[in-house]
Amino acid sequence: MNTNKPDRRRFLKNGVALAGLAVGGMRSGVAQTLGSEAVERHAKVAESYGERTRFETVARLPQAPTPQYQRAGIMLTPLQDSVGIITPSSLHYIATHNHAVPEIDPRQHRVLIHGLVDRSLVFTMEELRCLPSVSRVHFLECANNSTQLLAGDGRKAETVQDTHGKTSCSEWSGVPLSVLLKEAGVQKGAAWVIAEGLDLVKHAQSIPLEKAMDDIIVAYGQNGEALRPEQGYPLRLVTPGFEGLYQVKWLRRIKVVDQPYMNLLETTTYIRPMPDGKAHWFDFELPPKSVITRPSGGQRVPGRGFYEITGLAWSGGGAIQRVEVSTDGGRTWKDARIQEPLHRFAHTRFYFPWTWDGEETVVQSRCTDERGQVQPTLTEFLKTRGVDLNYWKTTKARVGFFNGIQPWKVTREGSVQNALL
Amino acid sequence: MNTNKPDRRRFLKNGVALAGLAVGGMRSGVAQTLGSEAVERHAKVAESYGERTRFETVARLPQAPTPQYQRAGIMLTPLQDSVGIITPSSLHYIATHNHAVPEIDPRQHRVLIHGLVDRSLVFTMEELRCLPSVSRVHFLECANNSTQLLAGDGRKAETVQDTHGKTSCSEWSGVPLSVLLKEAGVQKGAAWVIAEGLDLVKHAQSIPLEKAMDDIIVAYGQNGEALRPEQGYPLRLVTPGFEGLYQVKWLRRIKVVDQPYMNLLETTTYIRPMPDGKAHWFDFELPPKSVITRPSGGQRVPGRGFYEITGLAWSGGGAIQRVEVSTDGGRTWKDARIQEPLHRFAHTRFYFPWTWDGEETVVQSRCTDERGQVQPTLTEFLKTRGVDLNYWKTTKARVGFFNGIQPWKVTREGSVQNALL
Numbered sequence: 001m002n003t004n005k006p007d008r009r010r011f012l013k014n015g016v017a018l019a020g021l022a023v024g025g026m027r028s029g030v031a032q033t034l035g036s037e038a039v040e041r042h043a044k045v046a047e048s049y050g051e052r053t054r055f056e057t058v059a060r061l062p063q064a065p066t067p068q069y070q071r072a073g074i075m076l077t078p079l080q081d082s083v084g085i086i087t088p089s090s091l092h093y094i095a096t097h098n099h100a101v102p103e104i105d106p107r108q109h110r111v112l113i114h115g116l117v118d119r120s121l122v123f124t125m126e127e128l129r130c131l132p133s134v135s136r137v138h139f140l141e142c143a144n145n146s147t148q149l150l151a152g153d154g155r156k157a158e159t160v161q162d163t164h165g166k167t168s169c170s171e172w173s174g175v176p177l178s179v180l181l182k183e184a185g186v187q188k189g190a191a192w193v194i195a196e197g198l199d200l201v202k203h204a205q206s207i208p209l210e211k212a213m214d215d216i217i218v219a220y221g222q223n224g225e226a227l228r229p230e231q232g233y234p235l236r237l238v239t240p241g242f243e244g245l246y247q248v249k250w251l252r253r254i255k256v257v258d259q260p261y262m263n264l265l266e267t268t269t270y271i272r273p274m275p276d277g278k279a280h281w282f283d284f285e286l287p288p289k290s291v292i293t294r295p296s297g298g299q300r301v302p303g304r305g306f307y308e309i310t311g312l313a314w315s316g317g318g319a320i321q322r323v324e325v326s327t328d329g330g331r332t333w334k335d336a337r338i339q340e341p342l343h344r345f346a347h348t349r350f351y352f353p354w355t356w357d358g359e360e361t362v363v364q365s366r367c368t369d370e371r372g373q374v375q376p377t378l379t380e381f382l383k384t385r386g387v388d389l390n391y392w393k394t395t396k397a398r399v400g401f402f403n404g405i406q407p408w409k410v411t412r413e414g415s416v417q418n419a420l421l
Numbered sequence: 422m423n424t425n426k427p428d429r430r431r432f433l434k435n436g437v438a439l440a441g442l443a444v445g446g447m448r449s450g451v452a453q454t455l456g457s458e459a460v461e462r463h464a465k466v467a468e469s470y471g472e473r474t475r476f477e478t479v480a481r482l483p484q485a486p487t488p489q490y491q492r493a494g495i496m497l498t499p500l501q502d503s504v505g506i507i508t509p510s511s512l513h514y515i516a517t518h519n520h521a522v523p524e525i526d527p528r529q530h531r532v533l534i535h536g537l538v539d540r541s542l543v544f545t546m547e548e549l550r551c552l553p554s555v556s557r558v559h560f561l562e563c564a565n566n567s568t569q570l571l572a573g574d575g576r577k578a579e580t581v582q583d584t585h586g587k588t589s590c591s592e593w594s595g596v597p598l599s600v601l602l603k604e605a606g607v608q609k610g611a612a613w614v615i616a617e618g619l620d621l622v623k624h625a626q627s628i629p630l631e632k633a634m635d636d637i638i639v640a641y642g643q644n645g646e647a648l649r650p651e652q653g654y655p656l657r658l659v660t661p662g663f664e665g666l667y668q669v670k671w672l673r674r675i676k677v678v679d680q681p682y683m684n685l686l687e688t689t690t691y692i693r694p695m696p697d698g699k700a701h702w703f704d705f706e707l708p709p710k711s712v713i714t715r716p717s718g719g720q721r722v723p724g725r726g727f728y729e730i731t732g733l734a735w736s737g738g739g740a741i742q743r744v745e746v747s748t749d750g751g752r753t754w755k756d757a758r759i760q761e762p763l764h765r766f767a768h769t770r771f772y773f774p775w776t777w778d779g780e781e782t783v784v785q786s787r788c789t790d791e792r793g794q795v796q797p798t799l800t801e802f803l804k805t806r807g808v809d810l811n812y813w814k815t816t817k818a819r820v821g822f823f824n825g826i827q828p829w830k831v832t833r834e835g836s837v838q839n840a841l842l
Contacts, residue, residue, distance in 0.1 A: 049511045103462050220504075221505060225509045308553050
């Protein structure tokens with residue numbers, strides 16, 4: 001390969017990984033045939049609602065098939081194949097209760113605003129569409145994302161889909177909940193709202209009124225079209241930065257009340273037992289979190305040379321301010337490039353240039369949000385929670401939201417492995 | 422309806438349009454059943470790659486079935502149903518040549534960089550994925566969008582899908598073309614690049630080198646996953662702000678050259694005959710344009726009362742700086758609210774509050790981009806092009822890109838009609 005231009009930035013000069021890339025001197029006759037053999041046939045344009053090509057098979061996978069997770073019907077987003085910050089709606093993670101998705105006729109659907117209001121209101125979907133609206137890019141994340149020890153087939157959680165697949169990011173469109181509440185007239189003494197869905201368990205969630213009046217969206221749109229069925233069609237709450245259980249799907253009513261209710265799931269499934277025997281109620285905001293999606297567990301780095309490391313960062317604290325990457329097992333950290341424009345409470349794509357020397361190493365990322373909150377290591381996380389590693393490993397899901405740094409080991413053979421445990 | 426709180430903003434106080442909305446005094450027993458009858462059944466979570474609900478039937482439609490358009494295989498985006506700024510990939514407009522979409526095996530696909538470079542380079546898809554990348558939200562628009570006089574079924578273009586459906590907006594991901602060109606080493610004397618696709622006509626397009634080194638993306642990702650087949654799978658150019666023909670799909674090679682080539686389509690289909698008998702070659706940037714998508718042609722405003730008017734604005738000149746809306750036939754204009762954050766060369770969603778008094782009127786929008794370019798009226802447009810209305814109506818498509826203001830007439834019955842012609 002011609003390397004007589006040392007002044008030019010050359011990603012490919014350590015060319016092992018990209019062997020056979022240079023074709024200096026190729027005659028244009030050869031060039032003319034390039035790629036032609038890749039065309040299998042020419043199809044006619046026809047589709048009114050298009051599909052992806054049969055060559056693409058990226059897929060959601062089920063959570064570990066334990067009885068608990070099977071009941072929850074959890075499907076994980078394939079983050080290892082993600083690009084940009086939008087998750088395709090077809091690949092958005094799913095977490096339901098009782099594994100059931102209601103099929104709702106939007107012409108029949110109504111949402112009720114009642115409780116401590118001057119006037120109860122009922123809205124049809126068409127009426128909601130006439131009201132002031134917003135569209136914003138927000139991530140959602142299940143409260144127990146990254147606490148799973150096993151992958152869907154029973155092996156150790158190995159890929160980033162296994163470890164982080166319960167978060168996705170969409171452009172959500174709908175009416176600010178504050179518009180509906182102001183229209184109904186919130187009365188003195190009101191302090192919380194109860195949002196209830198139409199799923200089989202009638203999931204109801206207590207949410208502070210302050211958040212309801214701030215930035216919650218009563219959303220009918222996801223990535224430019226109607227919500228997908230598993231995402232609450234035709235109507236859901238999007239509660240920016242809060243845990244997944246506040247993102248009430250198949251929304252049927254909002255009741256304005258004076259205190260939180262003891263709703264079924266929030267007092268059983270979603271309390272958090274503490275080591276001292278007490279239980280913690282209501283975690284709202286998700287803490288800052290990031291993960292390298294490429295290269296990540298289960299992928300292969302084909303050889304020495306240049307690679308762009310990329311991943312996602314997000315926080316319930318607002319916008320991501322900084323992402324740092326280490327490619328030497330945590331000894332040194334350097335700033336990653338962040339995709340702009342920044343969105344608050346959204347996945348944020350980061351990029352980091354890396355030239356691999358072929359030796360075993362560990363790559364990992366850590367982020368800082370607009371409040372200055374920094375993503376912790378596992379050790380730091382355990383310390384703040386007041387538990388030891390053994391306790392956490394055996395009761396992991398119940399220690400609550402885990403936002404620790406995710407290290408990926410790259411072996412000399414180029415395989416990438418989960419190095420957290 | 423209780424209106425004893427005049428200090429509170431009440432969208433619904435002119436309640437005819439939203440009749441039956443208030444249910445003051447509804448007992449909670451009634452409330453409990455709300456929406457339940459809308460549930461048809463509960464389905465199991467299963468899909469590894471999800472689909473939309475059967476209740477949603479929003480669809481692309483074919484362009485008018487004239488021989489010219491049929492050959493082009495054009496499918497129009499249903500902008501009247503759009504929310505936010507992302508167009509679902511399944512609804513992205515399609516404009517192909519010869520109505521044919523190549524099916525390309527990505528494992529076999531290669532792209533060649535050659536011509537006036539120090540070293541020719543060939544990249545596989547996997548090799549491109551290792552290089553520095555970007556993700557940006559950009560609109561695409563066909564050069565002859567809004568010049569069609571007829572809708573798909575032969576009637577006058579009536580809906581915003583008919584009139585403006587050849588523009589869509591996605592988050593595109595890929596490698597900056599400048600990265601590949603720097604890697605190959607651009608030689609002295611180079612001034613243009615020729616980008617060629619693998620479609621049947623081997624569409625090749627001359628593009629100034631300056632643009633190629635600036636912001637063109639060699640894109641493999643669209644809205645978080647691989648490109649759709651009709652959008653150039655597995656690889657296309659995204660040339661921000663330039664006309665559709667510069668967005669070369671099924672990209673197979675980039676040749677660096679010293680001057681534009683006389684490629685087939687750019688010297689036949691895409692020249693623009695002028696009234697003086699000469700032909701205009703190369704329009705690059707699209708001018709500022711906006712349109713109200715709701716309410717728009719073919720929709721119905723159900724009655725007097727509050728509605729949020731919403732629409733999209735975009736420009737090849739960069740970011741949208743301002744959108745104004747008139748609801749009185751153009752006599753007065755007021756600033757619309759613009760969805761943030763702003764993206765350059767992207768659809769920009771705007772919102773405008775409107776209380777309809779039930780009288781016939783015309784609603785329309787106009788935008789201004791970051792350079793201060795203002796969207797013209799039809800009359801202003803014709804003046805700058807030096808043609809009269811009759812000439813334009815009969816040879817509309819050939820006068821070139823039309824970015825005039827789109828007026829929608831709202832009749833006393835609430836029907837919305839194309840008021841441009």
